[in-house]
Amino acid sequence: MKIYRYIHLRFIPLLGLGIVALLSCERDFSDEVKFATFPANGDIFTDAPVGLTDKFFDSFDPAVGANTEGFGTDDDVAFEGTSSIRIDVPAPDDPNGGFIGGIFLDRGAGRDLTGFDALTFYVKGSTTATIDEVGFGSDFEEDKFAVGLQNIRLSTDWKKVIIPIPDPSKLVQERGMFRFSAGTLSTNGVGFTFWIDELQFENLGTIAQSRPSILGGNDSRFPTTVGQTVTISQLQQTFNLGSGIDQTINLTPSYFSFKSSDPNVAFVDELGEVTVAGTGLTEITASIAGVLADGKLLVESSESAQIVSIFTDLFADIPVDNYNGFFLGQNTKGGLVEENGGQIIRYTQLDFVSINFFQNVAPIDITEMTDLRISIRVDESIDAGDFINIQLVNSVGTPDLTSGTFRIEGGDLVPNEWVEFQIPLSSFTGLGARNAIGQLFFVSDGTISNVSIDNIFFSAE
Amino acid sequence: MKHKVLNTNIKSMWAYKMFFASLLLLVMGCETDDTQTVATFNTLVWEDNFDVDGAPDSSRWRFDIGDGTEQGIPGWGNDELQYYTDRSENVTVQNGFLLITAKQEDFNGFSFTSARLTTQGLFEQAYGRFEARIRVPFGKGYWPAFWLSGNNCADNPWPACGEIDIMENVGDEPTIAFGSVHGPGFFGGDSIGKDYELTNDRFDTGFHIFGIEWAPDYINYYVDGDLYQQITPEDIDEETDGQGEWVFDRPFYIILNVAIGGNLPGPPNNETVFPQTMLVDYVRVYQQ
Numbered sequence: 039m040k041i042y043r044y045i046h047l048r049f050i051p052l053l054g055l056g057i058v059a060l061l062s063c064e065r066d067f068s069d070e071v072k073f074a075t076f077p078a079n080g081d082i083f084t085d086a087p088v089g090l091t092d093k094f095f096d097s098f099d100p101a102v103g104a105n106t107e108g109f110g111t112d113d114d115v116a117f118e119g120t121s122s123i124r125i126d127v128p129a130p131d132d133p134n135g136g137f138i139g140g141i142f143l144d145r146g147a148g149r150d151l152t153g154f155d156a157l158t159f160y161v162k163g164s165t166t167a168t169i170d171e172v173g174f175g176s177d178f179e180e181d182k183f184a185v186g187l188q189n190i191r192l193s194t195d196w197k198k199v200i201i202p203i204p205d206p207s208k209l210v211q212e213r214g215m216f217r218f219s220a221g222t223l224s225t226n227g228v229g230f231t232f233w234i235d236e237l238q239f240e241n242l243g244t245i246a247q248s249r250p251s252i253l254g255g256n257d258s259r260f261p262t263t264v265g266q267t268v269t270i271s272q273l274q275q276t277f278n279l280g281s282g283i284d285q286t287i288n289l290t291p292s293y294f295s296f297k298s299s300d301p302n303v304a305f306v307d308e309l310g311e312v313t314v315a316g317t318g319l320t321e322i323t324a325s326i327a328g329v330l331a332d333g334k335l336l337v338e339s340s341e342s343a344q345i346v347s348i349f350t351d352l353f354a355d356i357p358v359d360n361y362n363g364f365f366l367g368q369n370t371k372g373g374l375v376e377e378n379g380g381q382i383i384r385y386t387q388l389d390f391v392s393i394n395f396f397q398n399v400a401p402i403d404i405t406e407m408t409d410l411r412i413s414i415r416v417d418e419s420i421d422a423g424d425f426i427n428i429q430l431v432n433s434v435g436t437p438d439l440t441s442g443t444f445r446i447e448g449g450d451l452v453p454n455e456w457v458e459f460q461i462p463l464s465s466f467t468g469l470g471a472r473n474a475i476g477q478l479f480f481v482s483d484g485t486i487s488n489v490s491i492d493n494i495f496f497s498a499e
Numbered sequence: 500m501k502h503k504v505l506n507t508n509i510k511s512m513w514a515y516k517m518f519f520a521s522l523l524l525l526v527m528g529c530e531t532d533d534t535q536t537v538a539t540f541n542t543l544v545w546e547d548n549f550d551v552d553g554a555p556d557s558s559r560w561r562f563d564i565g566d567g568t569e570q571g572i573p574g575w576g577n578d579e580l581q582y583y584t585d586r587s588e589n590v591t592v593q594n595g596f597l598l599i600t601a602k603q604e605d606f607n608g609f610s611f612t613s614a615r616l617t618t619q620g621l622f623e624q625a626y627g628r629f630e631a632r633i634r635v636p637f638g639k640g641y642w643p644a645f646w647l648s649g650n651n652c653a654d655n656p657w658p659a660c661g662e663i664d665i666m667e668n669v670g671d672e673p674t675i676a677f678g679s680v681h682g683p684g685f686f687g688g689d690s691i692g693k694d695y696e697l698t699n700d701r702f703d704t705g706f707h708i709f710g711i712e713w714a715p716d717y718i719n720y721y722v723d724g725d726l727y728q729q730i731t732p733e734d735i736d737e738e739t740d741g742q743g744e745w746v747f748d749r750p751f752y753i754i755l756n757v758a759i760g761g762n763l764p765g766p767p768n769n770e771t772v773f774p775q776t777m778l779v780d781y782v783r784v785y786q787q
Contacts, residue, residue: 246703282639
């Protein structure tokens, strides 16, 4: 007993010293291992380009409408020093191209950006237009560690833009120094100019509270079969800046570590592609630098699973006529909107509305399907008596028309939170044949006015 | 047998010493230097290092419960939105830290819960150095604080009884903490104080030391190693055109709390993350 204790105590100091060695603050590699390092210069444009290719600006392909003429420098305008980058955003009908955008590439083999936490620059506009996107990490080859910040509202005075680096430790050799894309959507087609100055990677020390997310932060359940693949989408990360403002960026899968709880059912590669390898259940999660992302994918793999997707991010949707047919006597407004880097359907002033797929596209045969899956978020408070009826219509506009309704009570919905429903098709009271479904109705009779819909598909269990 | 035991003990002692030496190395290697060069009062008279897991030590701390209605100040005098409890989910000691956690939940008709600890009636002192090492939460609506209140507010209602705010922060200004005093003629929006702003750092990502040195004729404010403000009776005179009164001459007690919403930070918004926790590593009081 005493001897055991003696040995035990002797080990503690060794263990303690081991921890000191391992946890000492600088994470230096041992002397024996020398990694090649690349220049750690953060400057991109001060009064002139710094260490960029001779081309400086590498435009998107003119064949897709990118205007190569509107880029230059301006010696009359500068936030600091004597010169700035000047970008003239063309009108959509400009013969030289209807939008402008491209990248700046490091002229060498790339830079070591691991010591920085953000790309920053000062920008001002000739008017308060919106730049569609700015970012970095695009090299027109792999675009492996690309990051984008969307909808930068310009001011007619200089303001600083901060684009956080998702995980600086990944950027040991990055060539993509800057990317931008600008059109005239925000100015109704009127061209405008904006200037960029003091473009650089910086170590601000105030980029904090990383909150990554996948799949819009939602838990998505997907029935599937062996051999299918899906790609994890809506990759985003929110940081809190030193100003207290939350900044959300879009980023590529390579920043994430993906994990499958059962790789025998499905495994994920570094590009976020999920391959279904066996039957069973598995949960796909993701993280950035140890921070677990909001949202996960629950893969339900079986022999017989089939789906018909009306509106999902992960599967190919059937073509539809529209997401809001605007019938006579109908008050519902809304349709597709962007949210968290993906699309959802959002209706306002809902009384009734339908997704239509029978006019210029073929109706769908869901005879083999067993369930309707749908996610619903009520964007307001829920009162007693509130409801949403979901109605399926077969053989629209023919004498064989048949329809069935399933009623979702307000008590089964949660204000401002997504609720996922799996509704057996046998529960759609009144629905006869379902070989030519052409309409999916949402009816609240005004009890619920504001509602968002996502992930609509039929499944066979 | 005896000899063997003795031998073992000697080696054990050596082992213990090495263990603590290596621990010290670990601590000193990674943490910022805690040595105060701006503080000069060094006789420790009261401390809580939060070394025992569970509820805070009831010989040192008591709780303010509710929304202030019982005390005659609903919303704690600031239209705050939280209901304070002493439940472990709002306040507990874990791994050497006091954790005050604000939650968004329906509770007694309120939408938020949190906690407020005081040393009222347990430890009260005039003058000295009051210091704590704290990491705050972030986001609009959070209002964490480490402060002192005069111990005679029952007979001499605020602001007459005085308030010394050693650290306050609003969650949407993560780089700024502020220290101030309230008293007759200088209170609420007209309190006397100053902001301290970090460069290349934030108050919600690591621990920082907040302290005052309080003597009969001055209160010095410091954050980490920086003395950033001195408030004197003359300052009170100047700022209030002679109307204010220096009431910082009697025993005060310590308060630690996380408020949600209220006049100063405004309400949380839909980006505010709940729950979040203020961590307190220690609270120490010294005399000159």
